[in-house]
Amino acid sequence: MHRRKFLHRASLGTAAALLAPLLGVGRARAAEAAPLWAELLEYARWSPSPHNVQPWKLQVVSATEARLYYDPARLLPHTDPTSRFTVAGLGMFIECLRLAALTRGLALSAQQAAEPRLSYSATGLQLFATLHLAPTTTPAALDRELIRQRKTSRLHYDNREIPLAVQHRLSAIAATYGHTLTFTNEPAMVSFILDLNRETLFTDLDDPAVRTELASWVRTSDQQAATQKDGLWSHCMGFPGRLMHNFFFHSERFRSAWKRRILGKVYTHSMHGTTTVAWLQGPFGTRPDWVQAGALLQQLWLEMTRHNLYLHPFGSVITNPAAYTKFSQRIGQAPATEPAWLLVRLGYSQEPPRSYRLTVNDILLHA
Ligand SMILES: Cc1cc2nc3c(=O)[nH]c(=O)nc-3n(C[C@H](O)[C@H](O)[C@H](O)COP(=O)(O)O)c2cc1C
Known part of the structure; x- marks a missing residue:
């Protein structure tokens, strides 16, 4: 068949x-x-x-x-x-x-x-x-x-700084692909990024087209996650399955300001212990660039795994034009040929759940 x-x-x-x-x-x-x-x-x-x-x-x-x-x-x-x-x-x-x-x-x-x-x-x-x-x-x-050990961690991180030797090693890997990896542990910058990511995530989810697309990839029960073996399992996202289900499929229930505030607080709390954010800049304009960037990201993520270091991408800040402008202005405009194409928080956490x-x-x- x-x-x-x-x-x-x-x-x-x-x-x-x-x-x-x-x-x-x-x-x-x-x-x-x-x-x-x-x-x-x-x-x-x-x-x-x-x-x-x-x-x-x-x-x-x-x-x-x-x-x-x-x-x-x-x-x-x-x-x-x-x-x-x-x-x-x-x-x-x-x-x-x-x-x-x-x-x-x-x-x-x-x-x-x-x-x-x-x-x-x-x-x-x-x-x-x-x-x-x-x-x-x-x-x-x-x-x-x-490759089998690597995972995304959306858990609390434990405040530990990333040793400079590890940062240098990761930046050197990025440089071999013609990209720049920048780290910051400056508290004001870290807060700015965490706040921008949270705001953008919730703004994006107010867009019915985005919410509908994402809804088709959320897996909000253990059985659904195990059967479909793909998508975003609530357990990995750190949200109770029922809450996530209602958020995506009954969004009208989440319009009131106080519910928004509570959700925002839950999300902010999940970032607890984050002291470092990092971003990658480099060629990202054509399909061959994207393939190369993927190879680089895999190399970096595996090297981090070797050091028991976890990351959590903040994709919305890159894909939402208004958030991207704020972010670019904050880090200083890069040449158009070297856009920032990945933003992450990174650090040490307990072992996260394995996604299917x-x-x-x-x-x-x-x-
Ligand atoms: C290019 C790329 C962008 C991603 N963006 C996000 C993101 O914005 N937020 C997030 O929570 N995870 C993001 N992820 C992580 C994926 O959701 C994750 O890799 C996938 O669910 C599998 O889980 P695992 O990494 O734990 O194996 C991204 C992954 C890739 C490769």
Whole structure:
């Protein structure tokens, strides 16, 4: 059934090419090669993505080749209208596959499809990149188990400062990608960012289009989260499931000022112990930039994980134009070629809950 659906989705131009590996010798070759790719996916499926949408699907062609597709039904037209953050997520996913392959003595290269942004109108799976594996003697610089350990922490942080040596190491990684990573622990600046993020989040959620899109990705019961294996589980967001459900599906109940104030206080309280915020600036104008930025973000996040350091992205401040202007003015205008594209709080916390993921079987396109 999967195969029929997939072939139906493939455009006419690519159907002949897609058929070959799915039939006869090609099919046998793909089946034999699947365990290796499945092993790499067992790591990459833990890659983060905006709202945990996990837009990826993988079709194994041979032991050395696979096609990475994205599912247009898993995109965010209102909260990521240019697709830049979803593409960065796909870049993070490729980076995880690459790191997982290195441990097996394999170098992974990706040949990107040419479209400048993801298609929101397409109805079937769309090719994102063709992946190739080749033997290499380059050792893995990072332990691939970090991919499975990494998590977003929306918990309280514990006020601890981030050692300068760790900050320098992270900034040096950013510099190798041509980006600048700036940290601040100046209390006035940290408060400014936390307040701006809270205000922006609630302003964004007043927009019916944004709220409706987000509502389709919130998972407000344990059973729903475990069954769907994607999206934003209330447990990971630090909100009681019932409250989150009512907020998204009965927003009229939250219009009064006093309820808003209480919600704002709950959210502010969840940021307790945050002493450091950081932002990344660098090329973020084109699809290849977004893929590279994703690879960088994955490297940084894994290096932080190695130091037991957690982060929590503040995406709304970047995507909401009014908030972005306030933020840019505060940090000092950067050249247009080096916009700030990621803002996070970071620090040390208890171990956060693990968000669900689709299984390898869900991601693999079966012949
Ligand atoms: C590009 C990008 C932007 C993100 N923006 C936000 C954000 O604005 N707020 C937030 O709480 N989490 C954000 N996240 C974190 C994801 O929601 C998270 O990675 C996903 O739910 C999976 O959870 P995990 O990181 O704990 O595995 C972002 C992740 C990525 C990759």
